[in-house]
Amino acid sequence: MANERLRDALLRNGLDLDKVAKATNVDPKTVERWITQGRTPYPRHRHTIASMVRETENYLWPDAVAPERKTEIGTSEVVKLYPHRHSVPAETFDRLLNGATRHIEILIYAGMFLADNPRFIRTLQAKAAESVKVRILLGDPAARALALRGDEEGIGREAIPAKARNSLAFFRPLADTPGAEVRVHGTTLYNSIYRYDDDMLVNTHVYGFVAGHAPLLHLRRLSGGDLFETYSESFDSVWGLAKIPKW
Known part of the structure; x- marks a missing residue:
């Protein structure tokens, strides 16, 4: 074959x-x-x-690659484990963003902490102009999964949809940026994903905790590894189900 x-x-x-x-x-x-x-x-x-x-x-x-070898390589793909997303230095997010030359992929419901970087959107626009493939997946404020997540985090059913609406407004400038694509999704968000080329920050989600208090994995893609690729395939699956937002 x-x-x-x-x-x-x-x-x-x-x-x-x-x-x-x-x-x-x-x-x-x-x-x-x-x-x-x-x-x-x-x-x-x-x-x-x-x-x-x-x-x-x-x-x-x-x-x-033999399964046992994949397991060994997968362990090596973990650069660092942070107990909470808020404990990741802002410099790490900024460095990976600024260093990306091929791919920037973000899967979130809202991710409004990204707005702490006043140059974030302008950097994404500049990267897209440099032929970096920028794909952003945001939560659909009307989706049931977002309201449910608010209940699970103990912050109320309207909290996450409201954050998602703010996030859509924040990312709105990308709608007219060639090379950058924004879509909305209503899938269960098991992990938030921030991919910059062969580095990926995976913010796991824990029942009863807001995302900033949940653990985060810093992964680096290795040729024979499975871990990075698993999350990358998950991103592609959500992308295939997502739709263009009605700005």
């Missing part, structure tokens, strides 16, 4: 058989078999190709 993920990744990055063959020091026919016959390259070759196309080995070859 052909490896369509590998084929697509190479095409997206403008890589032909000869370029891959040269980088991996193999015959172009070997590269062709990796694509058309689904052959699995040696680990050193997988790592080289994954780096070239900026994808993980698990994405390109889902069955190539």
Whole structure:
């Protein structure tokens, strides 16, 4: 069976058989078999190709890495664990935002603490102008899940929808920014996600606690890891269900 993920990744990055063959020091026919016959390259070759196309080995070859090895790599993907989101230095959020060159993805209901950075929206607009792919997922104020979250956090059914409306107003300037997309969702928010290229801040949500008091994981994507990729796929799933807001 052909490896369509590998084929697509190479095409997206403008890589032909000869370029891959040269980088991996193999015959172009070997590269062709990796694509058309689904052959699995040696680990050193997988790592080289994954780096070239900026994808993980698990994405390109889902069955190539043994489960126990994935577990080991997943542990290494955890850069730091914070007991509370509010204990993360503001400098960390700012540094990751300013350093992003390819992807900025945010999944939240409101995330109004982001407004503490007065340059946040302008930075997103500048990044989009530099061809960074900016995707923002905000909570739909009319969605039942937001009212339920307010009940669960003990702050009232109207609190989260009200915050979401404020968040929509805060992100409104991105509506007219080429390269930036904003959508609203009404899914259960198990985690808030802040992705900047290969770094991701995952704010877990705990029943009875507001988000700022819940733990946060700082992850860094590794080629053979599963942890970062799991949250990334979750973001894509919500994105597929979300809709363009009625500003």
